[in-house]
Amino acid sequence: MTKQPDKTTRRALLEELMTHRKMHLCQALKVVGSFDAAEDVLQNTAVKCLSSKEIARPEKMRSYLSKMVRNAALDYIRKHRNEISEPFEDESKLATAGMDDRCGFRALESKQTLAQAMDAIATFPQRSQDTFLRHRVGGEPQNKIAQDLSVSCTLVNFMIRDIEAACIKSAA
Incomplete structure (x- = not known):
């Protein structure tokens, strides 16, 4: 009832x-x-x-x-459940709290960093750019790139190292 x-x-x-x-x-x-x-x-x-x-x-x-x-x-x-329960001692933890790959700020930051790296790569000669991209993006071994360009492995290593240093410097 x-x-x-x-x-x-x-x-x-x-x-x-x-x-x-x-x-x-x-x-x-x-x-x-x-x-x-x-x-x-x-x-x-x-x-x-x-x-x-x-x-x-x-x-x-x-x-x-x-x-x-x-x-x-x-x-x-x-x-x-997904909230961070620990107190923040420094601002570096606070800056990254709650940010994941879907976060708009993180995506914008990544896009800007990539643009800076591409600008740094563009300042090098075309052969160096191709070498860097083939090795770092394409995953080709340095000795194969050296053989294709008819240069020493040491020169290929220096080209990659110089562009990588420029990319790191531009991002800092």
């Missing part, structure tokens, strides 16, 4: 949450492991109580609310 929706169910849930706040806070704390996070869970639960549709008043209000708090704590953990 289902009960009819009670207009005061939201208020009763909120009163239960406030009356037994410490118990619900401890329950959330066990799941999330942080006092601040547990407070956030209780706040989210209170908002959910206020903004939910009117439901039939549960027979066991405390059990019902305990399940709400537990589910909200699990949702909180799922949502915040």
Whole structure:
């Protein structure tokens, strides 16, 4: 037998949450492991109580609310799982926090670095450029490149080294 929706169910849930706040806070704390996070869970639960549709008043209000708090704590953990939990001692960690290959800033930075490297490569003679690209991008062995160009392996090594140094210098 289902009960009819009670207009005061939201208020009763909120009163239960406030009356037994410490118990619900401890329950959330066990799941999330942080006092601040547990407070956030209780706040989210209170908002959910206020903004939910009117439901039939549960027979066991405390059990019902305990399940709400537990589910909200699990949702909180799922949502915040990928956040960095360690404090930042220096700005270098802060600068890289949350950035991955999909990050727009990281992609722009990579594109600019590549453009600088290409500009540095363009300052060298065409033969040196071809040698560098064949070896570093194409993966060809230096001795094969030297044989194709009819030069010594040492010269090929110097061409590659000079362009690589210029690329590193342009990126710095």
